[in-house]
Amino acid sequence: MSNNIQSVRGMNDCLPDAADTWQAFEAIVRDWLRRYGYREMRTPILEHTGLFKRAIGEVTDIVEKEMYTFVDELNGESLALRPEGTASSVRAVIQHNLLYDGGKRLWYTGPMFRHERPQKGRYRQFHQVGVEALGFAGPDTDAELIVMCADLWRELDIAPTLQINTLGDYESRQRHRAKLIAYFEAHQDVLDEDAKRRLHSNPLRILDSKNPAMQALADNAPRLMDELDDEALAHFDAVQRLLRASGIAFEINPRLVRGLDYYNRTVFEWVTDQLGAQGTVCAGGRYDGLIGQLGGKPAPAAGFAMGIERLLALVEAGGRPLAVPAPDAYIVHAGEAAERFAWQVAAALRAAGLATVLHCGGGSFKSQMKKADASRARFALIIGDDEAVLLQVTLKPLRGTGEQTRIEVPLVIETLKNATI
Ligand code: ATP
Ligand code: MG
Numbered sequence: 001m002s003n004n005i006q007s008v009r010g011m012n013d014c015l016p017d018a019a020d021t022w023q024a025f026e027a028i029v030r031d032w033l034r035r036y037g038y039r040e041m042r043t044p045i046l047e048h049t050g051l052f053k054r055a056i057g058e059v060t061d062i063v064e065k066e067m068y069t070f071v072d073e074l075n076g077e078s079l080a081l082r083p084e085g086t087a088s089s090v091r092a093v094i095q096h097n098l099l100y101d102g103g104k105r106l107w108y109t110g111p112m113f114r115h116e117r118p119q120k121g122r123y124r125q126f127h128q129v130g131v132e133a134l135g136f137a138g139p140d141t142d143a144e145l146i147v148m149c150a151d152l153w154r155e156l157d158i159a160p161t162l163q164i165n166t167l168g169d170y171e172s173r174q175r176h177r178a179k180l181i182a183y184f185e186a187h188q189d190v191l192d193e194d195a196k197r198r199l200h201s202n203p204l205r206i207l208d209s210k211n212p213a214m215q216a217l218a219d220n221a222p223r224l225m226d227e228l229d230d231e232a233l234a235h236f237d238a239v240q241r242l243l244r245a246s247g248i249a250f251e252i253n254p255r256l257v258r259g260l261d262y263y264n265r266t267v268f269e270w271v272t273d274q275l276g277a278q279g280t281v282c283a284g285g286r287y288d289g290l291i292g293q294l295g296g297k298p299a300p301a302a303g304f305a306m307g308i309e310r311l312l313a314l315v316e317a318g319g320r321p322l323a324v325p326a327p328d329a330y331i332v333h334a335g336e337a338a339e340r341f342a343w344q345v346a347a348a349l350r351a352a353g354l355a356t357v358l359h360c361g362g363g364s365f366k367s368q369m370k371k372a373d374a375s376r377a378r379f380a381l382i383i384g385d386d387e388a389v390l391l392q393v394t395l396k397p398l399r400g401t402g403e404q405t406r407i408e409v410p411l412v413i414e415t416l417k418n419a420t421i
Helices: 016-035 049-056 059-065 086-095 139-156 172-183 193-198 205-207 212-219 230-245 308-316 336-351 365-374 385-390 409-418
Strands: 047-048 069-071 079-083 104-113 126-134 161-168 264-271 278-284 301-307 331-335 354-360 379-383 392-397 405-408
Touching: 016 059, 016 139, 016 385, 047 086, 049 059, 049 161, 069 336, 079 405, 086 104, 086 126, 086 405, 126 278, 126 308, 139 161, 139 230, 139 264, 139 278, 139 301, 161 230, 161 385, 172 205, 193 205, 193 264, 193 385, 205 212, 205 385, 230 264, 230 301, 230 354, 264 301, 301 308, 331 336, 336 379, 336 385, 365 379, 385 392, 392 409
Parallel strands: 331 354, 331 379
Antiparallel strands: 047 079, 069 079, 104 126, 126 301, 161 264, 264 278, 278 301, 379 392, 392 405
8 A cells, every 4th residue: 555645754643532532632722712702813824934034033943954945936025934833923913904003912723844753753744732921021921921821731731841042132142242252152063064054044043952061161152141231130030029929830940041032031931851862842922023024113012922732742742631522412213103293302412512423324223333333422212213213312321320211312312421431
């Protein structure tokens, strides 16, 4: 069968059992965001490549080597499958002038694409839920973004840990950058290929190196913290104060720099050691410069994105079991009058909001009951010609020890709605 067409490497099918879990997760997420006053925004999966180059930065992993880009043969434009959601969100906000009457709290979800080496927790099509608070400058927004994550973790019964850092503002970053370049230049012999390449383009990213041989060098590098001006320090202090007041534990990680260029001031990551190497389940921070950088009227902003695949892996590793909906009823029937009545019963149950599978394809009661069991339904509704004449249904619980009963349709609906099996 080797010449069958398979899915593209690093891109996964979400089969029905998994999709049940995703739906349960999405329902929790939607309600969580509603409770915080965030509203959904949907943007296209394809954007102009230039958007991501400008937003994320030319010298980042994403833009240098992870983007799926192609030339639209009709007009020669370079287009890209979105690798993340913030650039598109900001593009749309500018294009539609959404900030004209003040700040906006927005969220999105959907597939993102990065040409990475596929491994557990790292895929070429993966999914994010992202949250953007646009037009808000204060540390209260940064803290609320973090607190709302903690709230979701509580609901999912998972416990990633929080790392935070501040990247300061443009001037302090420039000062730090100059010191970093001088420091790394003085240690040329220890730099690996990646670091050499980044030395003058993006030296901050060298601090984020995963190469163990570079750890000591990175640990002793000049610290951005030492360059921060009073305003950025006060901002960071206020974030910490608000987190403490909300009972959120955190660790300050001065090496946390994030892989996207648009961040300033507060950055944070939620990490776990339960998923092996791909331990970051959610990451975000402040990006006050991005709206202006993309041509909008400058406005502050902050946000985060979580990786759904990694979060669900963490939930599976010990979080709250996400409810998998099973049908309420599976209707079996034999005989012509029974079939007519079975269709009416199915319609009545569905109108009452009950998930109802109507047996199709005929067969003996015995074979139909096997299908009913396999469907995971809570009840079988059995309809023969006897039942059809009396307009009754035989109701058989498929779980627990309850007895089967023959009752009228309104009572069936009431029983199914109140049953705890
Ligand atoms: P990493 O360091 O793991 O590559 P990143 O810094 O590239 O992460 P972000 O761009 O901040 O990740 O994306 C936010 C979140 O999206 C990550 O924390 C992670 O949970 C998830 N994510 C990112 N890339 C992938 C991927 N290729 N496959 C699955 N999830 C991903
Ligand atoms: Mg990455």
